Amino acid sequence: xxxxxxxxxxxxxxxxxxxxxxxxxxxxxxxxxxxxxxxxxxxxxxxxxxxxxxxxxxxxxxxxxxxxxxxxxxxxxxxxxxxxxxxxxxxxxxxxxxxxxxxxxxxxxxxxxxxxxxxxxxxxxxxxxxxxxxxxxxxxxxxxxxxxxxxxxxxxxxxxxxxxxxxxxxxxxxxxxxxxxxxxxxxxxxxxxxxxxxxxxxxxxxxxxxxxxxxxxxxxxxxxxxxxxxxxxxxxxxxxxxxxxxxxxxxxxxxxxxxxxxxxxxxxxxxxxxxxxxxxxxxxxxxxxxxxxxxxxxxxxxxxxxxxxxxxxxxxxxxxxxxxxxxxxxxxxxxxxxxxxxxxxxxxxxxxxxxxxxx
Amino acid sequence: xxxxxxxxxxxxxxxxxxxxxxxxxxxxxxxxxxxxxxxxxxxxxxxxxxxxxxxxxxxxxxxxxxxxxxxxxxxxxxxxxxxxxxxxxxxxxxxxxxxxxxxxxxxxxxxxxxxxxxxxxxxxxxxxxxxxxxxxxxxxxxxxxxxxxxxxxxxxxxxxxxxxxxxxxxxxxxxxxxxxxxxxxxxxxxxxxxxxxxxxxxxxxxxxxxxxxxxxxxxxxxxxxxxxxxxxxxxxxxxxxxxxxxxxxxxxxxxxxxxxxxxxxxxxxxxxxxxxxxxxxxxxxxxxxxxxxxxxxxxxxxxxxxxxxxxxxxxxxxxxxxxxxxxxxxxxxxxxxxxxxxxxxxxxxxxxxxxxxxxxxxxxxxxxxxxxxxxxxxxxxxxxxxxxxxxxxxxxxxxxxxxxxxxxxxxxxxxxxxxxxxxxxxxxxxxxxxxxxxxxxxxxxxxxxxxxxxxxxxxxxxxxxxxxxxxxxxxxxxxxxxxxxxxxxxxxxxxxxxxxxxxxxxxxxxxxxxxxxxxxxxxxxxxxxxxxxxxxxxxxxxxxxxxxxxxxxxxxxxxxxxxxxxxxxxxx
Numbered sequence: 001x002x003x004x005x006x007x008x009x010x011x012x013x014x015x016x017x018x019x020x021x022x023x024x025x026x027x028x029x030x031x032x033x034x035x036x037x038x039x040x041x042x043x044x045x046x047x048x049x050x051x052x053x054x055x056x057x058x059x060x061x062x063x064x065x066x067x068x069x070x071x072x073x074x075x076x077x078x079x080x081x082x083x084x085x086x087x088x089x090x091x092x093x094x095x096x097x098x099x100x101x102x103x104x105x106x107x108x109x110x111x112x113x114x115x116x117x118x119x120x121x122x123x124x125x126x127x128x129x130x131x132x133x134x135x136x137x138x139x140x141x142x143x144x145x146x147x148x149x150x151x152x153x154x155x156x157x158x159x160x161x162x163x164x165x166x167x168x169x170x171x172x173x174x175x176x177x178x179x180x181x182x183x184x185x186x187x188x189x190x191x192x193x194x195x196x197x198x199x200x201x202x203x204x205x206x207x208x209x210x211x212x213x214x215x216x217x218x219x220x221x222x223x224x225x226x227x228x229x230x231x232x233x234x235x236x237x238x239x240x241x242x243x244x245x246x247x248x249x250x251x252x253x254x255x256x257x258x259x260x261x262x263x264x265x266x267x268x269x270x271x272x273x274x275x276x277x278x279x280x281x282x283x284x285x286x287x288x289x290x291x292x293x294x295x296x297x298x299x300x301x302x303x304x305x306x307x308x309x310x311x312x313x314x315x316x317x318x319x320x321x322x323x324x325x326x327x328x329x330x331x332x333x334x335x336x337x338x339x340x341x342x343x344x345x346x347x348x349x350x351x352x353x354x355x356x357x358x359x
Numbered sequence: 360x361x362x363x364x365x366x367x368x369x370x371x372x373x374x375x376x377x378x379x380x381x382x383x384x385x386x387x388x389x390x391x392x393x394x395x396x397x398x399x400x401x402x403x404x405x406x407x408x409x410x411x412x413x414x415x416x417x418x419x420x421x422x423x424x425x426x427x428x429x430x431x432x433x434x435x436x437x438x439x440x441x442x443x444x445x446x447x448x449x450x451x452x453x454x455x456x457x458x459x460x461x462x463x464x465x466x467x468x469x470x471x472x473x474x475x476x477x478x479x480x481x482x483x484x485x486x487x488x489x490x491x492x493x494x495x496x497x498x499x500x501x502x503x504x505x506x507x508x509x510x511x512x513x514x515x516x517x518x519x520x521x522x523x524x525x526x527x528x529x530x531x532x533x534x535x536x537x538x539x540x541x542x543x544x545x546x547x548x549x550x551x552x553x554x555x556x557x558x559x560x561x562x563x564x565x566x567x568x569x570x571x572x573x574x575x576x577x578x579x580x581x582x583x584x585x586x587x588x589x590x591x592x593x594x595x596x597x598x599x600x601x602x603x604x605x606x607x608x609x610x611x612x613x614x615x616x617x618x619x620x621x622x623x624x625x626x627x628x629x630x631x632x633x634x635x636x637x638x639x640x641x642x643x644x645x646x647x648x649x650x651x652x653x654x655x656x657x658x659x660x661x662x663x664x665x666x667x668x669x670x671x672x673x674x675x676x677x678x679x680x681x682x683x684x685x686x687x688x689x690x691x692x693x694x695x696x697x698x699x700x701x702x703x704x705x706x707x708x709x710x711x712x713x714x715x716x717x718x719x720x721x722x723x724x725x726x727x728x729x730x731x732x733x734x735x736x737x738x739x740x741x742x743x744x745x746x747x748x749x750x751x752x753x754x755x756x757x758x759x760x761x762x763x764x765x766x767x768x769x770x771x772x773x774x775x776x777x778x779x780x781x782x783x784x785x786x787x788x789x790x791x792x793x794x795x796x797x798x799x800x801x802x803x804x805x806x807x808x809x810x811x812x813x814x815x816x817x818x819x820x821x822x823x824x825x826x827x828x829x830x831x832x833x834x835x836x837x838x839x840x841x842x843x844x845x846x847x848x849x850x851x852x853x854x855x856x857x858x859x860x861x862x863x864x865x866x867x868x869x870x871x872x873x874x875x876x877x878x879x880x881x882x883x884x885x886x887x888x889x890x891x892x893x894x895x896x897x898x899x900x901x902x903x904x905x906x907x908x909x910x911x912x913x914x915x916x917x918x919x920x921x922x923x924x925x926x927x928x929x930x931x
Contacts, residue, residue: 052541053654078544085545091538095560104556105546152546162545 002063009058036213051078084153303346391774410618442524468522473582478680508591571634579767687895731856772869807852814848
């Protein structure tokens with residue numbers, strides 16, 4: 001295994017910049033996810049690291065060697081980068097059986113027969129594929145094909161493993177299981193993994209660090225907990241979790257107590273999160289996660305009145321949609337008190353991420 | 360429950376429909392082929408191997424068989440690798456003008472083969488433009504090339520057949536998805552190994568099936584060997600059969616032609632079995648997934664030379680023959696240099712004034728409208744009956760209907776003669792245009808069947824079920840829901856039958872009678888008789904009609920696809 005260092009990477013198609021000024025160091029044995037909406041450039045980035053795309057500028061270092069550098073005009077072809085990759089469509093070869101699929105990278109490297117059999121055997125064992133050596137991929141389920149693809153990527157002991165939305169074609173039960181297994185294998189083999197996904201829950205579950213991308217740029221790099229609890233910008237705050245947004249002018253700040261005056265004149269009392277420190281008088285957007293608001297039957301000086309539109313029971317919590325003077329608002333609550341459409345209630349905000357609006 | 364109730368409700372209506380459907384299918388599709396097999400072993404009304412013995416005992420017949428096999432193998436061996444290289448260049452590399460080449464390389468597919476053959480005589484015949492030019496250039500006494508004979512037949516057959524393979528292979532290379540190749544690259548395989556270990560094995564089924572199609576098409580071809588092979592004494596089975604039926608004064612002619620037809624049928628069947636065996640194991644079922652676009656393979660220093668090579672091929676093979684017939688049709692007299700004062704439209708006027716030509720246009724147009732309309736309607740009904748299990752043994756319908764397409768055209772022609780030469784139920788259709796109509800129905804039925812079946816499969820059955828729940832019955836559902844949604848499948852199925860019917864030659868040449876000539880027959884006769892300038896005008900007229908129709912079809916198809924996409928979004 002090795003570390004990967006990407007510096008100032010840029011990939012341009014004609015006039016469209018798919019990846020812009022991307023700098024990131026991935027430590028040896030680290031599990032890093034690239035998370036972002038579709039079209040954010042995450043797959044382009046991964047494929048540039050794999051070597052399928054040449055970079056427009058910047059450099060990529062794998063271990064001690066340059067894999068790509070626009071300055072020194074280096075572009076190592078994918079077959080010489082010693083990386084493992086798992087594709088979204090698995091890309092297992094339909095004309096080879098399980099054993100041959102997994103053994104292929106070793107055959108290319110002219111591994112002696114005995115060692116080849118042993119290595120393939122241990123990988124198949126790790127992935128619980130022992131006994132299926134002679135089967136062809138078309139006879140196997142999606143989850144098993146996924147394992148074949150993973151085995152093929154692991155067998156040659158690559159410097160790093162690249163995974164391109166590897167679980168998105170699986171059903172949700174299997175996805176959770178594979179997620180868990182993948183993390184286990186990574187710990188056991190101390191793999192360096194770069195994992196591309198658009199599923200935040202998946203990224204949270206497996207990663208040491210998450211790189212949040214949008215429109216070709218890094219928006220935030222943090223461990224899952226900090227990324228969720230301390231978003232550094234509006235995009236991060238909105239992308240993770242489910243939230244309400246309120247626009248307005250910051251009319252009063254006292255400690256972490258902030259008042260936001262909306263364009264309809266409503267004054268909204270908020271508790272600002274530590275990571276966001278708004279100034280008085282600026283135009284700002286507050287992001288309030290569903291779980292960071294509470295409903296109660298009694299009002300006080302830090303609540304706003306609301307009217308229940310609809311309540312939905314979702315097992316472990318209730319989801320209420322309420323109407324306020326500044327628009328509709330959604331709240332999660334695990335309270336045992338139930339409200340009915342039309343009930344007059346009071347809304348309290350326990351934590352808000354407040355960001356100054358960009359002009 | 361369901362099975363039980365359907366078992367109990369096997370009403371007389373379903374039996375009636377089954378008898379009707381299978382009765383018609385048996386008479387049209389099975390009876391002629393069976394008749395051919397029995398007639399091959401019959402002489403003077405009794406079982407006899409006389410026909411077969413006479414074939415085996417006649418050196419000319421044996422040579423024709425050998426020539427057909429050699430021709431089929433040679434053409435397949437050249438056309439398929441050629442198509443593979445073109446497909447790869449056009450789909451996977453950074454060759455210049457890839458999109459243009461992808462369209463241009465398919466053009467020979469749409470030009471009737473006998474017209475292609477004629478066009479090549481105008482390039483490489485004794486007085487062909489290329490030969491005359493080279494003769495003048497090098498001061499030679501005799502033409503350098505001759506298109507007549509085995510070489511010419513192979514050349515033009517390759518040009519006619521490689522597009523089949525090209526269409527199939529370029530589509531499978533595209534569908535293969537770059538991921539399979541990328542997975543091999545990242546495993547450490549170089550480009551050569553990726554080609555050997557991944558690309559070729561995955562493409563094998565497509566290569567095998569397109570090779571089979573090319574082989575069977577080649578040995579079934581009539582126009583090209585008749586126009587280019589026969590004058591050079593290169594006789595194949597199809598031209599031999601034509602000779603026995605049309606010309607030779609042999610009392611057992613029809614019997615020997617039948618025997619030869621059976622042999623041709625057996626060879627075609629064997630080719631299909633070999634292909635079926637090669638791709639029997641269904642481990643190739645494609646594994647689909649979203650595939651990111653691959654950066655095209657960089658040809659580097661070969662990019663320009665390869666582009667020029669492909670461009671030259673297109674120029675010589677696609678546009679050369681078309682230019683040759685255009686110039687031929689416009690030049691006042693053969694051999695005159697191409698200059699404005701030698702240009703004339705007189706040949707087109709002569710052509711338009713020929714009663715025979717006018718009549719054949721009327722006949723072909725009539726056939727090409729009536730037959731596709733009939734079989735499209737029949738296909739809608741058959742697919743409907745099969746889909747709704749309104750007929751017993753519904754799974755056999757497709758096999759029966761697709762049978763004639765696996766049979767060489769000339770064999771169907773012979774089978775039709777045998778089956779309908781005597782009056783059936785007091786009606787004789789032999790020597791009328793109706794035997795042509797019947798033969799076309801049998802031959803082209805598969806086209807609308809396939810397209811309508813395919814587009815019907817795209818329609819979720821819930822759309823029809825919703826109409827039924829709303830209270831509509833059987834044919835009401837068909838009219839209100841299925842037919843409107845099938846519009847594009849129906850029209851493209853119709854056109855797929857219309858196009859080959861308009862210029863059909865192989866069946867027509869065996870089955871026409873005076874007064875019932877088709878475009879293919881009269882054009883072929885004009886070419887064979889050596890009325891070169893008029894033949895040029897005729898060929899040009901046909902090419903224009905075919906290419907314009909093809910363009911309209913393409914345009915139409917695009918439009919339909921857009922409509923379909925829009926619809927999908929609305930439902931979605």
